[in-house]
Amino acid sequence: MSPTPPRANLPDLAPAILHDVARLAASPEVRSAFNWLRTQEPQLAQWQMEMARIAAPPFGESARAVWLAERFRQVGLDDVRTDDVGNVFGKHPGFAEAGFGQRYVALSAHIDTVFPANTPLNIRQQGSRLYGPGVSDNGAGVTAMLAIAALLRTVRLRHALPFVFIGNVGEEGEGDLRGMRHIFSTPRWKDSIAYTVVLDGAGADTIVAEALGSRRFEVIVRGPGGHSWSDFGAPNPVVILARAIHTFASTPLPSAPKTTFNIGVIRGGTSVNSIPESASMKVDIRSTSMSEMERLEQTLRLALNQAVEEETLTAEMRSSLQRRPSGVHCEVVPIGNRPAGELATGARIVQVIRAVDAQLNNAAQVQRASTDANIPLSMGFEAIAMGGGGSGGGAHTLQEWFDSNGRELGLKRILLTMLALAGAGE
Numbered sequence: 001m002s003p004t005p006p007r008a009n010l011p012d013l014a015p016a017i018l019h020d021v022a023r024l025a026a027s028p029e030v031r032s033a034f035n036w037l038r039t040q041e042p043q044l045a046q047w048q049m050e051m052a053r054i055a056a057p058p059f060g061e062s063a064r065a066v067w068l069a070e071r072f073r074q075v076g077l078d079d080v081r082t083d084d085v086g087n088v089f090g091k092h093p094g095f096a097e098a099g100f101g102q103r104y105v106a107l108s109a110h111i112d113t114v115f116p117a118n119t120p121l122n123i124r125q126q127g128s129r130l131y132g133p134g135v136s137d138n139g140a141g142v143t144a145m146l147a148i149a150a151l152l153r154t155v156r157l158r159h160a161l162p163f164v165f166i167g168n169v170g171e172e173g174e175g176d177l178r179g180m181r182h183i184f185s186t187p188r189w190k191d192s193i194a195y196t197v198v199l200d201g202a203g204a205d206t207i208v209a210e211a212l213g214s215r216r217f218e219v220i221v222r223g224p225g226g227h228s229w230s231d232f233g234a235p236n237p238v239v240i241l242a243r244a245i246h247t248f249a250s251t252p253l254p255s256a257p258k259t260t261f262n263i264g265v266i267r268g269g270t271s272v273n274s275i276p277e278s279a280s281m282k283v284d285i286r287s288t289s290m291s292e293m294e295r296l297e298q299t300l301r302l303a304l305n306q307a308v309e310e311e312t313l314t315a316e317m318r319s320s321l322q323r324r325p326s327g328v329h330c331e332v333v334p335i336g337n338r339p340a341g342e343l344a345t346g347a348r349i350v351q352v353i354r355a356v357d358a359q360l361n362n363a364a365q366v367q368r369a370s371t372d373a374n375i376p377l378s379m380g381f382e383a384i385a386m387g388g389g390g391s392g393g394g395a396h397t398l399q400e401w402f403d404s405n406g407r408e409l410g411l412k413r414i415l416l417t418m419l420a421l422a423g424a425g426e
Contacts, residue, residue: 021355033155048143061169068167076153086169094162104164109141109199110171136392136402141199144388160423180375196383198373203387204410210368211377213340214286223328225277233318235328237279243307259287339378349382356416
């Protein structure tokens with residue numbers, strides 16, 4: 001999750017929602033739930049370390065999915081199952097389930113990590129801190145989800161809409177949100193999830209209510225290659241990329257909506273005295289506006305076409321003197337596409353989480369970021385992403401850490417949000 005500055009001009013909170021949240025927080029059942037959460041840190045830390053010790057690289061989450069399905073059964077969720085792409089589901093019933101046409105409030109957390117399968121997973125605990133790859137992103141989110149599921153087995157909390165708990169795959173990197181895409185392309189879930197709460201990482205100080213879109217491409221340029229002396233004049237793929245980058249980097253960008261691009265990786269060539277046969281670069285384009293991302297993609301393609309034409313023309317002029325071939329080919333391969341989206345003004349899910357924060361005296365900022373919530377948000381559904389409590393750092397590094405101090409606040413926040421969205425009963 002990569003948040004950007006908070007949004008402004010938020011709607012005023014609805015008095016009825018503030019009242020509902022205050023009533024919930026004051027109820028004996030919820031106070032009992034809060035007390036139970038206060039005692040669970042040893043179990044939560046154990047779950048968090050167990051999961052982090054199971055490798056879950058991109059497209060290799062199956063072992064962790066098996067572990068999570070067993071935990072779902074252990075804490076008493078119903079109808080635990082794994083779908084075709086590896087997402088794990090478990091349900092908890094609501095008292096008005098039939099009358100609400102099987103509408104659900106979903107609580108999800110991604111189970112994949114950015115780390116390759118052979119990464120050393122030296123997970124350890126020192127006091128309130130856990131250390132090791134993936135302990136916070138997304139060990140904190142999955143553990144918070146399990147805490148809420150386990151609580152519902154222990155403390156009787158009435159709510160109208162049923163809950164579905166989802167450990168989804170494919171959030172990180174080139175996983176490209178494949179788990180959440182699959183969920184919301186399946187009629188069973190697309191048509192029945194009323195609200196989606198995504199848990200991603202640690203913390204309790206953010207509300208992601210706007211989906212930061214991104215498009216990612218690998219650009220590959222191929223030419224005949226050759227010796228730097230005897231084949232001088234053949235088109236050079238590295239030079240083509242350089243020409244294209246120079247043109248693309250001068251593209252004007254709007255200040256609103258914020259739109260960015262990045263060339264993050266460049267590869268090519270074999271030696272200093274060889275004209276490369278190929279060269280490639282990876283390009284990241286981001287915006288909250290789909291039209292701006294489309295404009296930048298088109299600008300990138302035009303810059304590449306222009307660069308190929310210029311280098312080909314130069315090579316042909318040289319080849320006419322040296323009789324060298326000048327064939328060159330350029331390919332743009334999409335490697336990621338995260339859709340943008342945002343909630344309608346006054347969306348109930350944002351009203352609820354802000355009322356919860358007001359009730360808990362918690363300061364949180366509404367932000368935009370790229371998370372699993374991108375998928376439902378881009379489809380016009382109500383969704384937010386937030387942290388699982390505590391604090392963390394070093395995400396996507398071997399030095400990643402999580403501190404459980406403050407986890408209780410995050411769990412209270414999640415519980416009140418779920419109950420308010422589901423419609424809690426007396």
